Amino acid sequence: MTNRRKFVQSLGLMTSAFSASSLFQQAHAADFNKMLETKQHLSPAQLAEDEDFWAFVQQGYTTSPNIINLNNGGVSPSPRIVQEAVERYNKLSNEGPSYFMWRVLDQGREPLREKLAELAGCDKEEIAINRNATEALNTVIFGIDFKAGDEIIGTKQDYPNMINAWRQRALRDGIVYTQLSFDFPIENDAQIVDAFEKAITPKTKLLHVTHIINWVGQIMPVAKICAMAKKHGIEVLVDGAHTFGLLDFKIPDLGCDYFGTSLHKFLSAPIGSGMLWIKKDKIEKIWPLVCNDKPRGTDIRKFETLGTRSFPIEQGIGEAINFHNAIGSKRKEERIRYLKNYWTTQVKDVPGVKIHTSFKSAYSCAIAGVSIDGMTIAELDSALFTKYKIHTVGIVWENISCVRVTPHVYTRLKDLDKMVHAIKELAAQAKAKKS
Incomplete structure (x- = not known):
């Protein structure tokens, strides 16, 4: 009975993601603190370009290397610790659903x-x-x-x-x-x-x-x-x-x-x-x-x-x-805006390419729309995935016609480089086909 009581008490501690025993505290807190100590001199905008820090953040995700996911505007993947929390509590729930869930x-x-x-x-x-x-x-x-x-x-x-x-x-x-x-x-x-x-x-x-x-x-x-x-x-x-x-x-x-x-x-x-x-x-x-x-x-x-x-x-x-707070809201905003600008500024002047989103910080952050003359939106969306394994989403709605591209904090620059390469190559092909 004593062991049983201790077990139930430990479950009570487990219910809080904000306790000392949270998965974030166990897996990331110390490393985040150590990393940020070395970056205190950087403003959020400066840190947005610090690839060492964001490589550290990227390690917290489990995204597939076989697909470049640039449709985070639809739904974003969760960090590993979030997935583990759901799995841990799902297993616990199934050990005695009405007790462990409700009590x-x-x-x-x-x-x-x-x-x-x-x-x-x-x-x-x-x-x-x-x-x-x-x-x-x-x-x-x-x-x-x-x-x-x-x-x-x-x-x-x-x-x-x-x-x-x-x-x-x-x-x-x-x-x-x-x-x-x-x-x-x-x-x-x-x-x-x-x-x-x-x-x-x-x-x-x-x-x-x-x-x-x-x-x-x-x-x-x-x-x-x-x-x-x-x-x-x-x-x-x-x-x-x-x-x-x-x-x-x-x-x-x-x-x-x-x-x-x-x-x-x-x-x-x-x-x-x-x-x-x-x-x-x-x-x-x-x-x-x-x-x-x-x-x-x-x-x-x-x-x-x-x-x-x-x-x-x-x-x-x-x-x-916990994961979001460790990064910091403003740092996160600036990084994702930087990623959006990183790829859009490299293709905005490519012949036939149109960016449907503002480049000014007050009017845009993560999401940007792109289209290529000579390609339908469905064709562009399909080509990005079939030829380059870049997952986006085609948008044809009212007066809007573009492919929506949305990076996240786990997105790597080398993946955006592939996006830039793909847009330039597809634009050149579309231009050649028209001529």
């Missing part, structure tokens, strides 16, 4: 909530943990009370799941869903803010704003849009799927009312993890997407009534936060 691992959600809130710069009572940005944003889209005639303004360049959610509400409830359209890249905040403001009518209740346009990587002036909306008494819902864990910011500083994100993108958390932030005084009025016994309550946890969930994934989020 042991479930206790790890509150420390996780605190750490997510710390990273987001907000009150922990404003954070709900769920499965992805679609679930987070749909919670607000379907949970906020609107009546027939109420207007929501978004854009044609928003994510399809969000567009379809608003269209569904329009069909069901008779709300008016208005979409603006932008030709990106745009390097003028006022142009974007003014477009939203001019579209506002007396019936406008909410603006739906995508923080980074997932198709081409345009960073939207969210704080300025929110400040403008506040003057008109209008709420703002922000789709932050591609910014949390990438850009160095705090959610409350945006000035929005609601924010949803996927954690399995640039935070490198386990696949199928997300987060919802709702300004504290707004929680009560939002209905949960899934039933809860207090649907009009003020407890943010009412949005987590999902039934049986993956507790191992939640524990893995904690280790992803």
Whole structure:
């Protein structure tokens, strides 16, 4: 019995990714600290070009050497310690699911909530943990009370799941869903803010704003849009799927009312993890997407009534936060922006090549779109993979037509060199074919 009690107590320690026994503390903490001590004299922008440091970071990932993955905008791989955490707790769960999940691992959600809130710069009572940005944003889209005639303004360049959610509400409830359209890249905040403001009518209740346009990587002036909306008494819902864990910011500083994100993108958390932030005084009025016994309550946890969930994934989020914090938000942002600029600047002047993304730091970071005259987007996407084993994604959406390329902290310069070589070679072939 004594051994049994000690065993259960040790399991309690294991539930916290933020304890002294976390996988990150065991595997990386000392080495990270030692490495960063030698780099203290470097600014984040300078460290972005320090290949010794990033080679050290790259060792924490297990990505396949047979594929150059440049579609991290879709979903990013997790570091090894995150994968091991999920595997460890999945095995534990299956030793006695209802006991280990509900009585042991479930206790790890509150420390996780605190750490997510710390990273987001907000009150922990404003954070709900769920499965992805679609679930987070749909919670607000379907949970906020609107009546027939109420207007929501978004854009044609928003994510399809969000567009379809608003269209569904329009069909069901008779709300008016208005979409603006932008030709990106745009390097003028006022142009974007003014477009939203001019579209506002007396019936406008909410603006739906995508923080980074997932198709081409345009960073939207969210704080300025929110400040403008506040003057008109209008709420703002922000789709932050591609910014949390990438850009160095705090959610409350945006000035929005609601924010949803996927954690399995640039935070490198386990696949199928997300987060919802709702300004504290707004929680009560939002209905949960899934039933809860207090649907009009003020407890943010009412949005987590999902039934049986993956507790191992939640524990893995904690280790992803540890890995992210060790790098540092600003260092990470600057490195990924450097990688984007590294390859785009080398091909932007190649005849026939077009970059569909701004080169200015205020308007882009990780994602960039590229196209080649004489090749369809499908042909370019296919050629990059079949000839060079470079995995990207072809984008044909509204007025956007390009191949999206998205590196991450584990991306090596030599792999981007292959990307540059591939673009130059394909552009030359396309030009020769036309002539």
